[in-house]
Amino acid sequence: MISWLTTTDHKRIGILYIVWTGLFFAIAGILAMLIRTQLARPDMTFLSPHAYDQVFTLHGTAMIFLFVAPFGLGLANFLIPLQIGAPDMAFPRLNATSLWLFVFGGLTVLSGALAAGGAASAGWTAYAPLSEIQISAGAGQDLWIVGLLMVSVSSILTAINIVTTVFLLRAPGMTMWRIPIFSWEMIATSLLILMAFPPLATVLAMLLIDRHLGGQFFDPQHGGNPILYQHLFWFFGHPEVYVMILPYFGVVTEIIAVFSRKPVFGYVELVLSAFAIAGLSMGVWAHHMFTTGAVANGFFAGMSFLIAVPTGVKFFNWIGTMWKGSIEFATPMLFAIGFLLNFLIGGITGVMVASPPIDFHVHDSYFLVSHFHYVLGGGSLFAIFGALFFWFPKIFGVKLDERMGKWCFWLMFVGFNATFFPMHFMGIEGMPRRVYTYPALGDLPWLNMVATVGAAIMALAVIVFLVNVVVSSLAREHVGDDPWGGYTLEWATTSPPPEFNFTSLPPIRSERPVFDLHHPEIFEQPAS
Amino acid sequence: MKTFVSLFLSSAAFGIVIAVIYWISSRDSTGTLLLGLMATGLTFAAGYAILAEREANLDGDSKTVRNADVAGEDLGIYTSSSAYPILMALAVLTFLVGAVWSPFILFTGLLAILLILWRLGAESNRT
Numbered sequence: 001m002i003s004w005l006t007t008t009d010h011k012r013i014g015i016l017y018i019v020w021t022g023l024f025f026a027i028a029g030i031l032a033m034l035i036r037t038q039l040a041r042p043d044m045t046f047l048s049p050h051a052y053d054q055v056f057t058l059h060g061t062a063m064i065f066l067f068v069a070p071f072g073l074g075l076a077n078f079l080i081p082l083q084i085g086a087p088d089m090a091f092p093r094l095n096a097t098s099l100w101l102f103v104f105g106g107l108t109v110l111s112g113a114l115a116a117g118g119a120a121s122a123g124w125t126a127y128a129p130l131s132e133i134q135i136s137a138g139a140g141q142d143l144w145i146v147g148l149l150m151v152s153v154s155s156i157l158t159a160i161n162i163v164t165t166v167f168l169l170r171a172p173g174m175t176m177w178r179i180p181i182f183s184w185e186m187i188a189t190s191l192l193i194l195m196a197f198p199p200l201a202t203v204l205a206m207l208l209i210d211r212h213l214g215g216q217f218f219d220p221q222h223g224g225n226p227i228l229y230q231h232l233f234w235f236f237g238h239p240e241v242y243v244m245i246l247p248y249f250g251v252v253t254e255i256i257a258v259f260s261r262k263p264v265f266g267y268v269e270l271v272l273s274a275f276a277i278a279g280l281s282m283g284v285w286a287h288h289m290f291t292t293g294a295v296a297n298g299f300f301a302g303m304s305f306l307i308a309v310p311t312g313v314k315f316f317n318w319i320g321t322m323w324k325g326s327i328e329f330a331t332p333m334l335f336a337i338g339f340l341l342n343f344l345i346g347g348i349t350g351v352m353v354a355s356p357p358i359d360f361h362v363h364d365s366y367f368l369v370s371h372f373h374y375v376l377g378g379g380s381l382f383a384i385f386g387a388l389f390f391w392f393p394k395i396f397g398v399k400l401d402e403r404m405g406k407w408c409f410w411l412m413f414v415g416f417n418a419t420f421f422p423m424h425f426m427g428i429e430g431m432p433r434r435v436y437t438y439p440a441l442g443d444l445p446w447l448n449m450v451a452t453v454g455a456a457i458m459a460l461a462v463i464v465f466l467v468n469v470v471v472s473s474l475a476r477e478h479v480g481d482d483p484w485g486g487y488t489l490e491w492a493t494t495s496p497p498p499e500f501n502f503t504s505l506p507p508i509r510s511e512r513p514v515f516d517l518h519h520p521e522i523f524e525q526p527a528s
Numbered sequence: 529m530k531t532f533v534s535l536f537l538s539s540a541a542f543g544i545v546i547a548v549i550y551w552i553s554s555r556d557s558t559g560t561l562l563l564g565l566m567a568t569g570l571t572f573a574a575g576y577a578i579l580a581e582r583e584a585n586l587d588g589d590s591k592t593v594r595n596a597d598v599a600g601e602d603l604g605i606y607t608s609s610s611a612y613p614i615l616m617a618l619a620v621l622t623f624l625v626g627a628v629w630s631p632f633i634l635f636t637g638l639l640a641i642l643l644i645l646w647r648l649g650a651e652s653n654r655t
Contacts, residue, residue, distance in 0.1 A: 006609040084588070088606040093613050093648065100617030108621065146624040153620070167532050170588025172598050176531035191539065195566050212628055231558045275535070279542045282566060283550065286559065296554035499608065505595050 008092035017074020028062035040452040042440040052436035053121035060124030072247030082490035085171025087500040090164040098157040105150030112140030120144035128218035128229040133211040159190035173508035180488040185250030188274040196239035203232035234285035248383030252336040259333035260325030266317040273310035304354030331405030335386030342378020367427025399479040404468040411461035418454025422447040487512035529584040536574035543567030
């Protein structure tokens with residue numbers, strides 16, 4: 001126990017990230033079920049309005065700050081040194097500090113539920129003046145701010161560590177243009193964190209000063225400006241969306257290549273598109289503010305449309321990787337394909353809401369809720385499960401049961417789409433988000449009931465996954481060091497890897513060193 | 529390292545271009561300042577990368593180096609455990625909670641942070 005609390009080994013830290021983000025995901029999932037129960041039928045009184053506000057605030061906060069984004073960082077912690085042939089991260093103690101800042105930050109945010117007056121209830125965006133002390137007076141909002149300050153500092157430190165590790169600790173022969181796509185995506189993610197998270201820390205500190213030290217940054221009666229809060233928050237908030245998706249672009253790229261039995265199609269283009277997405281995402285923040293009338297809608301609409309281009313390049317490359325491949329529909333591949341289908345829907349609705357006339361119509365409606373859940377749930381969540389099935393044998397030396405894995409995938413795919421697809425229509429019919437009830441008008445009652453049933457199916461999928469983990473771990477069937485026929489360097493070491501990762505390294509002559517190791521004939525000169 | 533330099537140089541150039549375009553199209557000082565700060569930070573990073581690249585000689589940058597060529601090379605010392613990271617996180621939590629509720633707790637947290645930094649430095653020098 002003590003050794004886990006004091007560890008600086010990147011693999012253990014990665015596992016701790018995965019376990020803690022899993023716990024936070026479970027809490028956020030239970031909160032989601034409370035939301036869906038309240039909305040199952042019109043005029044339900046399962047939750048009071050104030051309780052509902054707290055529940056959706058903590059649900060969004062936990063999913064975004066405590067699960068989807070940090071899971072990617074945790075996975076990177078485990079994988080990056082292995083993928084580039086390094087013994088550890090560049091700064092092991094800093095790495096452990098990041099982990100515990102994240103854990104204590106997350107617990108602090110959630111501890112608000114125990115405070116007098118309840119947890120934070122101003123939404124995950126905590127817009128001023130809603131989050132100011134005059135309206136949100138309770139300690140719950142303070143704990144939310146303090147917790148997220150810690151999480152943001154943790155993310156910045158992790159990003160510094162990742163960038164330094166990849167640039168400086170690559171094994172002999174592991175040139176930058178040979179590192180795996182996942183590691184490349186994590187560099188892009190880390191640069192985004194370094195640019196976007198300082199504004200988050202700044203705006204949270206300003207909010208804290210407003211609340212307790214007599215500041216008036218966001219109070220218009222004293223010369224402050226609430227729009228400034230939105231600018232600072234979304235300067236972080238939109239890049240954060242890509243912090244939550246770029247790592248998973250890397251995950252699905254690795255999975256698709258391995259299960260298509262082909263090299264990645266368009267390696268260079270995949271890397272460049274990641275940086276194009278990262279760069280463009282820094283210039284789109286105010287598309288969340290179209291309806292304020294205080295921003296240059298044309299500029300932000302144009303920039304938002306442009307992001308579709310590099311994203312389209314990625315889709316083209318994923319399809320190109322699968323094209324004429326010998327595709328094996330193992331569970332990780334199913335989740336990767338689920339990712340492609342769901343993320344495509346989220347991407348297309350993203351282009352729609354990047355257009356101000358459409359955004360004015362659906363802003364703050366369930367159409368938006370559906371859109372971002374297709375991106376972060378249908379996209380990132382599916383990739384997370386794909387990653388867990390794919391790398392579980394490497395992390396724990398145990399392969400998860402395939403039959404239960406496929407049940408998990410299909411339940412999640414059906415449940416997810418049943419939950420979130422109807423929300424497009426709810427939004428178009430005018431159902432606003434963040435409101436605890438709705439009238440029995442039009443199609444809203446049956447659409448909401450379908451969404452609630454879908455959420456229950458998703459919960460069942462998660463339970464099947466947990467049963468799978470327990471059953472497979474107890475069975476402990478040894479599957480070897482490379483059960484999938486992987487390409488990248490982590491598959492060249494034992495499962496689980498030893499301390500400092502490698503007892504010996506294979507020669508690195510391409511971006512698929514383990515494939516090259518198994519096929520030395522590729523590098524043999526033809527007889528002349 | 530060349531890729532490292534080009535990455536930061538192109539990011540810095542992108543930041544400058546986008547800040548200028550944004551100012552021309554919107555005349556919004558808040559957003560321009562944010563983009564300008566981003567571009568400035570990236571420019572500093574690019575400058576550092578250029579200076580670092582002159583002295584860098586990484587095995588990872590060579591396409592032809594073999595593992596045997598660098599056998600026995602010192603990879604540095606990687607500690608496998610330390611109590612200070614978790615203590616540091618607790619100290620930061622104490623400091624921030626103190627910032628909200630009590631100057632006494634705040635100064636206790638600050639003292640703890642400084643103490644841990646001092647001990648961490650000593651531990652880092654030893655290993």
